[in-house]
Amino acid sequence: MTVTARGALPSTPYDVTVVGAGVVGCAIARELARHPRLRVALVEAQDDVGQGTSKANTAILHTGFDATPGSLEARLVREGSRRLAAFAAESGIPVEPVGALLVAWDEEQRAALPRLAEKAERNGYRAAQLLDAAQLYAREPHLGAGALGALHVPGESIICPWTTTLAYATQAVLHGVDLHLNSAVQQVNRPEGAHLLTTDRGTLRTRCLINAAGLHADTLDRDLGHHDFTVTPRRGQLLVFDKFARSLVRHILLPVPTALGKGVLVTPTVYGNVLLGPTAEDLDDKRATASTADGVALLREKGRRILPALLDEEVTAVYAGLRAATEHDDYRITAHPSQAYVTVGGIRSTGLTASLAIAAHVTELLADTGLALGPERELEPVRMPNLGEAFPRPYQLAELIDADPEYGTLVCHCERVSRGEIRDALAAVIPPNSLDGLRRRTRARSGRCQGFHCGAAVRALFEEGQR
């Protein structure tokens, strides 16, 4: 079991190296871990997995009803959705099948709904149903005035994107994948039939290379002589509302896509919050993850129309993610057999849903490059800590607290995080390297007080755990 965050990288060459430990890279590493003969590395620039686009998305497990029929994305989302639902059930990733409503606010949008229903059918999704205004308001009584109707997509779910990424990485590491953090790849050369990666932590040799570098996938691709796509970071700002808002909304409220883009949605989260966003701003800077006054104002204006009472509740997080948009409409997954190289680019917001199918697809492509994968095994299941409100949390489990009173001692009161959970996270296969990492793993200090009550205590536990 190897997870490193500092020191020189190992000098012995790997068979396969995956660059980028986002949700896609971690899923690929996990898929490769099925093949015990392969020596696999997962290399990440940041100090944790899932630190780029993966941590700042809208956390929806899609059905793929609105994908472009016949595209690679449509196929992988459909297949990935099934695979991820099964994996989530096995590993304890919180998923709530709340369903989605595409709400039409004007005649043009209402007219688009039947076409969207047909598109869903062409994507093999047959459960979508048109609702009139009365049926819509019966389902969502707090919805703002003026909605004309909706398309109900019962199969859409909400999921914890963070636990998903960590579960993939944990299972990969438990099955022999080496995870190297803080290892930004600066350059790739290919002398003598093997790749030589120059990173922040020295060089790393690998026979095959998989580019899952997200926002930076185009840069890495160019190093290897390919100019297939350019990543234009598209910033999405999101507001997370207090748990008091959860009772205001039952479904994922999606806008009807128009020529102007996908628009702003309102959705419950598995943690019991309500999410409003995202904005869509095309930028040049791949590090521009700041929220802006204009973005926040725009979201509040949209939110006021969709769910007026939402604005009376407090905001517990404002964040911005960068989607790896390219000039192409579809994923850019390409094998370059002569270079023993597969590039996995242009994975957009559907990447979370599609991740397991992308991983299977990429592994097939890798085999086509001539790599002998060797024998295959079933992976031992992993069991992740539950962060979902729809499932019992440790503080609710009498027998668990009986066996270990640390689960009854709450440290973070807003999110009801026990000292036992913080201890477990610090001792996990992939431990956090920062307070933010601990927050993502436990929810400690993500609540309404943002650490007023518990911040210092949580930091003390973290620093004790680092020693």
Place this chain on the structure above:
Amino acid sequence: MSGLREVAGAVRHVDVLVVGAGPAGLAAAARLAAAGTRRVEVLDREQQAGGVPRHCAHGGFGPWLHPLTGPAYARLLTRAAVRAGAVVRTGVTALDWAGPSTLTAVGRGGPETIEARAVVLATGARERPRTARLVPGTRPAGVYTTGELQQAVHLYGQRIGSRAVVIGAEEVSYAAADTVRAAGAEVVAMVTDLPQAQVSPGRALNARLRQGIPLLTDAMVDELVGRGRLSAVRLRHHDGRTTVLRCDIAVFTGDFVPERELARRGDLVLDAGTRGPAVDGGLHTSRPGVFAVGSVLHPAESAATAAREGAHAADAVRRRLTGDAWPTGVPLTVAAPLRWIAPNRVTPADELPYVLRTTISLHRPVLQVTQDDRLLHRSRSLRTALPNRTVTLTASWTHRVDAGGGPVRVTVA
């Protein structure tokens, strides 16, 4: 998972259950136990009793003849409650309601259900963090509220950084500045969006002249800058100019809100101004058997006010235990520029003085109390009323209230 499902143990009974062992809750428990109420139990989710004073290292607590630091005051109140016979349990979190005056809780001993003849909510208040204030920018480390900062420095001795900007210029902001300095860091500036500091002129001058802390008025934080660690805050002045202050700590002070999760879960009627539970002068909430005291009613008053209120509520709780009816009262509201008043319902028997807040500075305002166009009271304040500072109003007029009449209004004449 069936074997691991929630199992709430047998229901335990007490006479009075107090939620929150801060000054208000402890004072209520001490007075109740001293007056002979038998089973008085106080729950606190922290590991130590005392509430916010636990981490206020500065003085100014307790009786003015024997001033104490916050922690000493917290210990004094805890001891007084325990000596009087109240049971004070720490590390126990009240979770939700399981009946009209029954709560579920969890602690090291596991889940439990406690049924009380009366419940006193004393859950306190907290400062609103950066997120709720919608301050844009990155999400770097080094961003605090005063509450977190004081605990980090005074309870845990943590390193906080070297250059701080304190957002706010009220009492708690100056306390935050003191904590920054106690930790060996520099206060680069204090910033308020109001035209002046909201403390005594002496305190403001001391910070500016003796400690050399500039006060920037009419300015608000526009953006937090920094990757990983805070590196600067950008201010926007009312005239449109912007300023960038280099710093690695930002402390968001004041802007208190009640900790009202139990009040909301219990569907208690809330006051639109304070956002805490609506109560009358006997601290009765809208839910029979449930009282509320302290900063959850008025975010945030001094520990002394909270303690006084706790003791005052004890008398009403005693009357409840002997079978007195639950009073209804009429709403008590304020008009702009006043922001809120607490208590915010009134019965003719009420005696507890009122606390109010204003949104703008008012020079010796005349407060007028009316009901259905009938003047009940009129008085001039002796001081200038400033935002974020207490304005008081006597309860000498409550016997004139018509219990069957319309809402009572407090206005500035």
